[in-house]
Structures are given as structure tokens and as C-alpha cells.
Amino acid sequence: MQSVKGKLIIAGAGPGDPGLITVRAALALREADVILTDRLVNAEIIRQFAGTDALVVEVGKQGGKLHSTPQETINSLIVQYTTSHERVVRLKGGDVSVFANVLDELETCHHHHIPFEIIPGITAASGASAFAGIPLTARGYANAVRYLTYYHSEAINTRQWKQLAQTDDTLVFYMSTQSLHELATQLLQHGMDPSMPVAVIEQATTAAQQVTVSALGHVKDIHIESLRTPSLLVIGKVAALHRSFAWFDASKAGQQAFRDLPVQTISSLIKIPVA
Numbered sequence: 472m473q474s475v476k477g478k479l480i481i482a483g484a485g486p487g488d489p490g491l492i493t494v495r496a497a498l499a500l501r502e503a504d505v506i507l508t509d510r511l512v513n514a515e516i517i518r519q520f521a522g523t524d525a526l527v528v529e530v531g532k533q534g535g536k537l538h539s540t541p542q543e544t545i546n547s548l549i550v551q552y553t554t555s556h557e558r559v560v561r562l563k564g565g566d567v568s569v570f571a572n573v574l575d576e577l578e579t580c581h582h583h584h585i586p587f588e589i590i591p592g593i594t595a596a597s598g599a600s601a602f603a604g605i606p607l608t609a610r611g612y613a614n615a616v617r618y619l620t621y622y623h624s625e626a627i628n629t630r631q632w633k634q635l636a637q638t639d640d641t642l643v644f645y646m647s648t649q650s651l652h653e654l655a656t657q658l659l660q661h662g663m664d665p666s667m668p669v670a671v672i673e674q675a676t677t678a679a680q681q682v683t684v685s686a687l688g689h690v691k692d693i694h695i696e697s698l699r700t701p702s703l704l705v706i707g708k709v710a711a712l713h714r715s716f717a718w719f720d721a722s723k724a725g726q727q728a729f730r731d732l733p734v735q736t737i738s739s740l741i742k743i744p745v746a
Contacts, residue, residue, distance in 0.1 A: 475585050477504070477557040479549055481573060483566040483592015484512040486701075487728065488676040491598060492516055496562075496590045500525075504556040507548055511564030511701055511729055513677070528552075542572055546579040553585045564701070566594035570620060570645045596643045599675030599703045603682045604716030612708040613641040621647045621654050629661075636661035641707035648695060648702040655690040658706070663687060668710035673702045679728035680721040684713050699727060 480499045485491035500506060500520040508517065510531025517527055528548065532539040545561075552559045567573045567589060580587045596618060600607050607616040617640050621627055627635070635642060636658045647654060648671065659665060665688030673681040685693060687706070 475553050475583065476555060477553040477559055478586040478588065479553055479559050479561060479576075479580055480588045480590060481561045481563070481567050481576060482590040483594070484509075484516055484562050484564055485593040486565050486595045486598030486676045487511075487513050487674065488598070489513050489515045489519055491593045491676060492520065493590065493592060496592060499560050499590060500562070503558050503560040505552040505559045506562055507545065507552070507559065508562040509564050512562050513729075542575050546575060549576060549579055549585070550583050563592070564595070565598070566592045569594045569596070569618060595645065595675060595701065595703055599672040600705060602676045602680060602719045603670060603672050603705075603713050604718050605670060605705055605709050605713050607641050607643065607705070607709060609709055609712070612712070613639055616641040616643060618643050618645065619647075620645045621650050624653075627657070632657050632661040636663040639708075641705065641709050644704040644706070647704055648698045648700070651693065651695055651704065652691055654704075655687055658687060667706060668708060670705040670710035670713055671698065671702060672705065673699045674728040675701070675703060677728035678721055678723040679726045680719060681724045682713055682717065684710055701729070
């Protein structure tokens with residue numbers, strides 16, 4: 472095992488708007504020798520905050536794309552660059568601890584004795600709800616919020632569906648828009664009110680943000696194919712508050728805020744396999 476020269480900083484970039492990155496994350500980018508960045512990091516963040524000599528390596532993932540960077544590749548790059556550089560930043564969209572595969576990277580650091588630091592970021596749920604004018608909890612609407620994901624039929628069991636369908640909590644679903652129709656069907660079948668408001672928030676906090684509010688019973692009318700990633704689902708009484716408190720002027724609503732992954736591989740950059 473080769474000796475480690477540097478330190479890994481795992482930092483959250485926030486949900487999209489460059490102004491939502493933390494001061495600590497911005498300073499880490501300024502001092503970084505290498506930045507391993509996700510697809511859902513606004514490119515303007517790199518332009519504004521990265522040092523001019525930093526090596527920027529795109530390690531993005533995108534559902535349904537064969538050229539998404541495998542987690543094993545990202546782990547190998549972490550080892551490679553902390554062996555050869557002093558300051559390596561692993562930059563993730565949103566917050567690093569919410570649906571961000573951070574455990575894989577922490578285990579890599581632990582296995583290879585790589586010093587690390589975690590810098591939290593504004594998570595997609597917080598950014599999306601704020602920019603849509605939807606408080607996730609509010610007196611008379613919801614006393615709690617649950618963060619979930621639903622991408623295949625086994626992700627939630629029958630007992631859990633019953634609990635979700637009967638709760639007054641706000642439900643926030645990450646990475647679930649492609650399963651939106653099935654998700655709505657399950658909630659309806661397990662007893663959720665068909666009039667329950669559902670907000671679909673696309674490309675939150677960017678100029679291309681778009682918010683669609685529907686009743687759960689009419690979700691089938693939303694064309695999933697037209698939804699742009701990243702998208703977040705907010706299900707609960709609070710979702711209806713968007714109509715009263717929407718404040719953000721999305722001047723480019725419906726356009727593409729985050730570019731698709733390029734058809735290329737970074738495997739040639741990897742020199743140190745992860746054991």
C-alpha cells in the first residue's frame with residue numbers, strides 16, 4: 472500500500488445556486504489541488520471558487536447513462552490523488568450525508584488510512600422547498616418531515632406504505648420522479664387522500680427551476696418523460712403553500728440547468744486500484 476500524501480475533504484456544494492455554497496466549502500475549493508466533482512454541481516461554483524491551478528475531474532453519475540462514473544472508479548481516484556496531492560476535494564451536490572453514497576468514500580478513506588474532513592452543504596430538500604415557498608413543517612400542516620427514495624418495488628414494503636399513506640408528516644422523495652406514477656398508486660391504494668397535494672420541483676434553486684403542484688389523484692397526468700433532473704417530490708399538505716408563497720423568479724424555467732454527462736471515460740486516470 473502506497474503512503475498517503477494528502478487529505479480528502481468531502482464537501483457539499485448545495486442544490487444548485489452558487490450562492491448557497493458554505494464559506495468553508497468555498498475556502499476548501501480555493502485551496503484544493505484536485506477537485507473530484509459531481510454532475511449536479513453548478514459549473515459556476517468551480518469557476519468562482521476553485522483555484523486557477525486546481526485539477527478538476529468530473530466523476531458524475533446520471534441515471535440510465537452507461538458512461539456514469541462507477542463508485543469503484545471514484546474510490547480509486549480518491550486513493551490515487553491523495554497519494555500524489557496534499558489537498559483533494561470530493562465535491563457533491565446538495566449535502567454529503569443525504570443520498571450521496573458518502574459511506575463508500577468514508578470506507579475507502581478508512582481502509583487506506585486517508586485523513587478526511589466532512590463539510591456539510593444545504594441539502595436538496597431544504598433548497599428546493601425554500602425556493603418553492605414550501606415550508607417542510609408548519610403549524611397546522613405538518614410537525615415532521617421524512618426524507619425517502621423510491622426507485623424499485625422492493626424499496627418500500629407493505630407495512631411502510633401503510634404508514635406513509637396515513638401519516639401527517641411531509642414526505643420528500645429523492646431520485647423518485649421516474650417512479651412517480653407507481654409511487655402515487657401505492658399511496659392511494661394504501662389509503663392516502665387523493666386530494667393530497669404533491670409538488671414536483673425540477674432543478675431547484677437554479678434559474679431553470681420549475682414547480683408543478685398537483686393532487687395525488689391526478690399525478691398520472693404529469694408526463695414523467697418531460698421532467699428534468701434533478702427533481703424532488705414533496706408530498707403533504709405543505710405542498711399547497713407554493714401557490715401562496717412562491718417567490719423565486721425562475722427566468723429560464725424548463726431549460727436545462729445541468730449538462731448531461733459527456734460520453735467519455737476517465738478510467739485512464741486511474742493508476743491505483745482499490746483493494
